[in-house]
Amino acid sequence: MDFTVGLLLKLVPGLGGAPAWVLITLGAVVPAVLLVTMMALGPILYVYAETKIAGFMQDRIGPKRVGPHGMLQTVADAVKLLFKEAIFPAGVDKVLFVLAPCIVNVGAFLPFVVVPFGSHLQTADLNVGVFYVTAVASLSTVGLIMAGWASNNKYALFGGMRSAAQIVSYEIPAVMILLIPVMIVGSLSLQDIVAAQAGGLQSWLLFRYFPLMPIAFLIFFTAGMAECNRTPFDIPEAESELVAGFHTEYSGFFFAMFFMAEYTEMFVISAVTSVLFLGGFHAPHPALQDIHGFGLGFLWLTAKAWSLMFVMMWLRWTLPRLRVDQLMYVAWKVLLPISMVLVVAVGALLMIPATRNGFPWDPYVGWLVTIAVFGALVAWMAGARLAKKRHVRDLAA
Amino acid sequence: MASAIGSGAADWKLDDLETDEMVLNMGPQHPSTHGVLRIELKTDGEVVKAARPHIGYLHRCFEKHAESVDYPGVIPYTDRMDYVASMGNSLGYALAVEKLLGIETSPYVSTIRVIMAELQRIASHCVAVGTYGMDIGAFTPFLHLLRDREKILDLFEWTCGARLLYNYNWVGGVSHDLPEGFVKACRQFLREYDAITIPELMDLLIGNKIFIKRTAGVGVLPVDLAISYDLTGPNLRGSGLPRDLRKDHPYCGYDRFEFAVPVGRGEHGPVGSCFDRNWVRCIEMAESSKIIHQALDLLEKSERADVHEKVPKRVKPAKGEVYSRSEAPRGQLGYYVVADGTGVNPYRVKVKSPCFTAMSVFHVLAKGMMIADIIALIGSLDVVLGEIDR
Amino acid sequence: MIRYFKDVWEGFWTVLVGMKITWRHLFTQKVTLQYPEEKWQLPPKSRMRLFMAYEDCIGCGQCARACPVQCIYIKAEKRDSKATPIFAANGQPIKLDVSVFDIDMSLCCYCNLCTYPCPTNCIYMTPEYEFATTDLTQQLYHFAKTGAKFLTVNPKAAAKPAAPAAPAAPAAPKATPPASGTPPAPAAPSGGAPPAPAGA
Numbered sequence: 001m002d003f004t005v006g007l008l009l010k011l012v013p014g015l016g017g018a019p020a021w022v023l024i025t026l027g028a029v030v031p032a033v034l035l036v037t038m039m040a041l042g043p044i045l046y047v048y049a050e051t052k053i054a055g056f057m058q059d060r061i062g063p064k065r066v067g068p069h070g071m072l073q074t075v076a077d078a079v080k081l082l083f084k085e086a087i088f089p090a091g092v093d094k095v096l097f098v099l100a101p102c103i104v105n106v107g108a109f110l111p112f113v114v115v116p117f118g119s120h121l122q123t124a125d126l127n128v129g130v131f132y133v134t135a136v137a138s139l140s141t142v143g144l145i146m147a148g149w150a151s152n153n154k155y156a157l158f159g160g161m162r163s164a165a166q167i168v169s170y171e172i173p174a175v176m177i178l179l180i181p182v183m184i185v186g187s188l189s190l191q192d193i194v195a196a197q198a199g200g201l202q203s204w205l206l207f208r209y210f211p212l213m214p215i216a217f218l219i220f221f222t223a224g225m226a227e228c229n230r231t232p233f234d235i236p237e238a239e240s241e242l243v244a245g246f247h248t249e250y251s252g253f254f255f256a257m258f259f260m261a262e263y264t265e266m267f268v269i270s271a272v273t274s275v276l277f278l279g280g281f282h283a284p285h286p287a288l289q290d291i292h293g294f295g296l297g298f299l300w301l302t303a304k305a306w307s308l309m310f311v312m313m314w315l316r317w318t319l320p321r322l323r324v325d326q327l328m329y330v331a332w333k334v335l336l337p338i339s340m341v342l343v344v345a346v347g348a349l350l351m352i353p354a355t356r357n358g359f360p361w362d363p364y365v366g367w368l369v370t371i372a373v374f375g376a377l378v379a380w381m382a383g384a385r386l387a388k389k390r391h392v393r394d395l396a397a
Numbered sequence: 398m399a400s401a402i403g404s405g406a407a408d409w410k411l412d413d414l415e416t417d418e419m420v421l422n423m424g425p426q427h428p429s430t431h432g433v434l435r436i437e438l439k440t441d442g443e444v445v446k447a448a449r450p451h452i453g454y455l456h457r458c459f460e461k462h463a464e465s466v467d468y469p470g471v472i473p474y475t476d477r478m479d480y481v482a483s484m485g486n487s488l489g490y491a492l493a494v495e496k497l498l499g500i501e502t503s504p505y506v507s508t509i510r511v512i513m514a515e516l517q518r519i520a521s522h523c524v525a526v527g528t529y530g531m532d533i534g535a536f537t538p539f540l541h542l543l544r545d546r547e548k549i550l551d552l553f554e555w556t557c558g559a560r561l562l563y564n565y566n567w568v569g570g571v572s573h574d575l576p577e578g579f580v581k582a583c584r585q586f587l588r589e590y591d592a593i594t595i596p597e598l599m600d601l602l603i604g605n606k607i608f609i610k611r612t613a614g615v616g617v618l619p620v621d622l623a624i625s626y627d628l629t630g631p632n633l634r635g636s637g638l639p640r641d642l643r644k645d646h647p648y649c650g651y652d653r654f655e656f657a658v659p660v661g662r663g664e665h666g667p668v669g670s671c672f673d674r675n676w677v678r679c680i681e682m683a684e685s686s687k688i689i690h691q692a693l694d695l696l697e698k699s700e701r702a703d704v705h706e707k708v709p710k711r712v713k714p715a716k717g718e719v720y721s722r723s724e725a726p727r728g729q730l731g732y733y734v735v736a737d738g739t740g741v742n743p744y745r746v747k748v749k750s751p752c753f754t755a756m757s758v759f760h761v762l763a764k765g766m767m768i769a770d771i772i773a774l775i776g777s778l779d780v781v782l783g784e785i786d787r
Numbered sequence: 788m789i790r791y792f793k794d795v796w797e798g799f800w801t802v803l804v805g806m807k808i809t810w811r812h813l814f815t816q817k818v819t820l821q822y823p824e825e826k827w828q829l830p831p832k833s834r835m836r837l838f839m840a841y842e843d844c845i846g847c848g849q850c851a852r853a854c855p856v857q858c859i860y861i862k863a864e865k866r867d868s869k870a871t872p873i874f875a876a877n878g879q880p881i882k883l884d885v886s887v888f889d890i891d892m893s894l895c896c897y898c899n900l901c902t903y904p905c906p907t908n909c910i911y912m913t914p915e916y917e918f919a920t921t922d923l924t925q926q927l928y929h930f931a932k933t934g935a936k937f938l939t940v941n942p943k944a945a946a947k948p949a950a951p952a953a954p955a956a957p958a959a960p961k962a963t964p965p966a967s968g969t970p971p972a973p974a975a976p977s978g979g980a981p982p983a984p985a986g987a
Binding site for chain 1: 421443530534535536540585602607608610611767768770
Binding site: 053055056057058059060061064314315317318319334377380381383384385387388391392 | 806810811
């Protein structure tokens with residue numbers, strides 16, 4: 001916060017004479033407003049990306065007409081939703097009905113406060129950052145249950161109950177895994193966790209104690225996807241079964257708010273995962289960290305979060321949906337035991353002096369794995385493009 | 398006009414509603430009920446205690462219409478029953494009337510009919526498997542399969558001019574001969590289909606552990622139950638019984654071709670689960686491809702014949718009745734045609750629809766399932782409401 | 788126990804296999820046709836809008852009888868025996884004055900059964916499919932026109948037993964040929980591969 005106040009004083013010299021409380025308030029409010037504005041505009045981009053990616057994976061083009069390459073499609077959708085009549089079905093509990101989307105949004109936006117976009121670009125560097133994230137992430141559950149109950153609709157009630165069970169169950173393995181970076185780094189503050197991953201790709205927490213940390217990352221990412229109600233965990237809003245689950249009865253602006261909350265939550269989970277495992281705002285190589293003294297940390301964190309969001313979208317269009325009892329099975333009988341074993345294992349390894357700083361092969365594994373994965377992706381892409389060329393040639397023949 | 402089917406109509410009184418149970422209506426408008434089907438579910442939380450389907454929302458009086466048009470004029474109506482697989486419908490009717498008249502079509506016409514029927518089987522199973530995946534939550538295989546279905550429909554459009562409702566199988570022949578280059582185009586399509594679509598479908602959908610977990614062990618249909626409810630087609634074969642009219646009572650020259658009849662093997666759970674029925678459909682697509690290849694080989698070797706050679710100028714059968722059945726993609730489709738010897742209109746055309754009988758077993762299987770499984774069950778029975786309601 | 792680990796591993800592995808397929812599909816050929824800039828080239832046998840050449844109609848009513856949904860309405864009177872003899876294009880003499888020949892396209896089921904019994908092949912289906920109207924009454928087509936120019940000389944040599952699915956393009960009403968775009972399709976009625984989608 002001192003950083004923000006200092007920046008404000010530099011930009012607006014007239015503030016120097018203002019009383020202390022004005023400076024403190026501005027120092028807190030300005031970044032929060034900036035953050036909320038930026039994050040609220042994010043879903044426009046993410047929905048466009050989702051529809052385009054869905055289209056391309058399904059051999060079709062996706063939005064194309066509204067704006068160049070369909071870029072204004074989400075804007076058009078948002079404007080349409082704003083102007084739509086917000087229908088209040090008969091018998092709904094009006095207070096809860098209106099409050100539910102608000103609470104879900106609050107639960108989605110609050111974790112942003114502690115996400116570090118740079119060594120000073122953080123709204124509030126709480127020294128219990130990880131604990132705070134855990135606490136506020138489950139706030140959206142309350143909103144979902146409220147939405148399901150207030151809708152006076154059996155389908156919505158089903159959706160609400162399912163989502164409550166799902167989110168609460170998947171919190172537990174997530175929190176267990178959260179303990180591991182905290183143990184390794186020795187601090188709950190997200191800024192410290194990022195600082196411990198400085199120096200390039202090989203020091204990212206993803207590649208410590210290989211293969212234990214990648215498994216932890218996978219579990220955390222899976223639990224995070226379940227928190228966002230993304231397929232394969234989208235049973236609360238299972239389109240083909242419950243029409244739209246807990247948000248069946250919402251229309252117009254309220255629906256837009258649920259939609260926005262989902263994509264914001266996706267970004268939050270991705271950002272937190274990148275901070276914990278993928279090195280936060282550090283570049284894969286220190287040389288790429290800044291250009292002529294201008295730090296690129298913000299862009300690196302956004303890029304990592306966007307890559308994780310792409311993976312979430314990729315999974316959504318690949319996998320079928322888990323049934324609710326199978327969902328519970330995965331959370332309690334697969335993810336939780338494995339995460340507990342990991343916590344104990346990493347904790348034990350940290351106690352042994354020989355492995356205090358990780359396994360001996362850790363520094364090399366990072367680059368190897370990254371190059372292997374990206375190489376495979378590029379190879380498949382090239383293969384697909386070659387097949388496409390051959391296909392076009394065959395058709396013309 | 399909705400009629401209720403299902404056993405125990407007597408023990409479902411509106412008065413003794415228990416408050417623990419919830420009556421949920423998966424109404425006529427629902428994303429997953431494969432048409433306008435209404436299912437009344439009595440659930441205890443997520444578990445279904447009783448299910449009662451209500452049909453009749455798509456009843457269009459096909460059998461009554463058939464009495465007021467002449468025999469060839471019934472064929473456009475038959476197309477519209479199972480609109481997803483209309484070649485099969487018109488083939489069944491054409492075979493029935495030909496039996497009545499005593500006409501035997503030439504091998505050339507039979508081969509064309511087989512090619513069209515098998516292409517239609519592939520197209521119909523594309524819809525069945527694709528929409529099933531979509532109901533389970535996998536949106537992508539549906540679009541990949543529909544892309545291939547479009548290619549098949551392009552072949553149909555090229556041959557007879559229509560994409561969905563063809564009026565192709567006539568009494569005594571087919572309406573259009575195959576165009577020049579059809580064999581080459583068909584082979585090219587099948588090549589791509591066999592090499593890319595089927596393996597990708599197996600990897601992306603059928604082999605997916607989540608899909609297996611959702612469908613294996615769900616809606617297990619024991620063989621004796623299937624037989625007693627008169628299930629046929631992939632629903633019966635999914636329970637392990639290799640009954641296929643194309644092999645048991647070959648018609649239309651099917652005995653000239655070699656193909657296997659897939660049965661459910663219960664590799665991921667008990668035999669007769671939703672997975673097995675779906676699996677049978679996927680393998681049937683590959684088998685149909687084999688049949689078409691053989692039929693195309695036959696066509697290349699034989700000479701073109703006149704497809705209108707045996708088509709009678711006026712269809713006026715003598716007094717008589719016939720029941721003829723064929724293996725439609727959804728099961729055994731039967732036509733009972735009664736001719737009274739006077740006039741050019743049939744006296745009565747009764748259709749035994751495979752989806753109707755498949756729906757009749759629904760209420761038995763639905764007991765004790767979860768709501769998500771109800772969706773899986775309907776999709777695995779592959780019902781098309783146009784055929785149930787006619 | 789082994790079963791448990793096997794399940795977990797299979798779950799993980801099949802997810803990766805599926806992801807590979809969808810990743811590849813990101814870069815494969817897209818099949819979308821940008822209508823109306825690119826239009827699908829319909830094969831000539833396509834059964835879309837009905838057309839009927841009034842000058843060739845002999846008023847026999849066979850098409851109306853063959854239609855399963857009775858969408859063709861014909862009213863014909865015997866021609867005056869002293870009137871000039873008129874002929875259809877295939878040489879058949881026209882003995883009836885067709886005063887009403889209406890086809891209700893909103894009833895038509897596109898089965899093509901009306902085209903086969905026509906002795907002069909004056910009724911046929913064209914590949915024209917863009918004839919949607921906002922008013923249902925506009926779907927009732929009136930083909931009988933006053934002041935039609937009939938052939939008064941028997942064109943004996945011009946016997947054209949045209950196949951039912953051969954639309955003479957100039958005769959089709961408002962038959963706009965597929966507009967711009969780059970359709971690489973072989974529009975020739977005979978042979979070639981089935982029309983390929985434009986924009987490949």
